[in-house]
Amino acid sequence: MSNGHSGAEQRLVTPGEALGSSSGLRNGSGVVERNGKFFSTKFGYMKNVNSTISVVPTHSSYMPQSGDFVIGYIVEVRSNLWFLHINGPFQGLLPMSLAPWKVEFGESRKHLDIGDAVFARVQEVDESHNVVLTMKGVGLRKIAEGAVEAFPSHLIEIFLGKQNANLQKMREHTNARIIATDNGQIWFDGDVQAMRNVRDLLMQFKGCLNGSELQSMIDNALN
């Protein structure tokens, strides 16, 4: 998950645009091959890494991947599992065997009910796009305090910064506890002033059109 825009040499391309001959090259994400030529399928920046041509979209929705750390909301409860909205094209499925509690069959609603928010991790995404979540792991829990704000998921990596540098700066600047997840959800908690500070900054950052604008806005606001 990168905005892919790290230099002026990168070419901005639109869907259907010819990217050149495919000879000796492989097509990656956002690129299709037709008649010996590569064509873009997304609006974004063209990248050539290890002879693989790909297009990193300027804007995209969250696509769950194995290992992602997410905040999900319970939207459906069954006797032995929960369905969660994880801000993606597919709902996440949390079986009771992967919950942190011992859950009796038919008593799932006692632990998590519709509308509850949880920290979870994507355990597996199979080929038919079933997203299995787990709550077994450090820091994975039901969210009982603080607030959650949605953030563009394609900008989360910039929001975090290299080795979480931006996030750390924001924590120090606002004096709040902040956790950002891969599916574009930001949880924060603290006293009233700290919460207000975080919310104000997030509102400001959310209006950014791309990663470079967000980075300069973070630099201006937090330095």
Place this chain on the structure above:
Amino acid sequence: MGGYGDVQLLREDGKRLDGRALDEMRPVSIEVGVLPAAQGSAMVTHGLNVAVAAVYGPMEAHPRKIQRQDRAVIDVRYNMAPFSTSDRIRPGFNRRSQEISKVTAEALESVVLVELYPRSKIRVEIEILAAEAGTRCAGITAATAALADAGIPMRDLMIGVASGKIENIVVLDLDKAEDNYGQADLPAGILPNTGEIAFLQMDGDLSPDEFNLAMEYNFKAAREIHDIMVNALKQKQQRGEA
């Protein structure tokens, strides 16, 4: 659209009533990213038409019975605002908006790489704020720009354009008088890079030669609008980098 013999739609100098040449389209402008709450959005001004499109998703398709196990469904809702024409339009869905929503969704499904998002739904809302003639084409163009803005993968950018026949002459991009009193209308959804046609309708009669000329005009206009759309998308990105 049967033609009205007593309505003059061409001037004596051979130009149309609004001064355009036969193969000249109305001015087109496109702005991308106009609605902050949407995943992607665009506003298209085509002559006096104003169409705004917003894209949400991909998201889980509900109710589950509409899900397709192998691909996403595109849910299009085309609507004309009550104030979009001089006579107030009764708000809400009607037969015409249902038909346009359906054909637009089918056209978009052949352009968007729907197989990448099985069981999900991509919601496209098209709102016509001002209508002159050719709102379905303006809506298709706006929907395409909004889908590109939302980062939805597509084979090409689809452009909505229309040609028609007035006074037995083929012309590009009918305005309101030409649409009301002309003899034929040929709206199309064109993929300029691949040269494919994703959507085609015909109202009225055209001979094979007239049809070919009308499609030639449509392709020419589609390439022009495609360039405008590409510039609009790139401008939005550069706006953020400035």
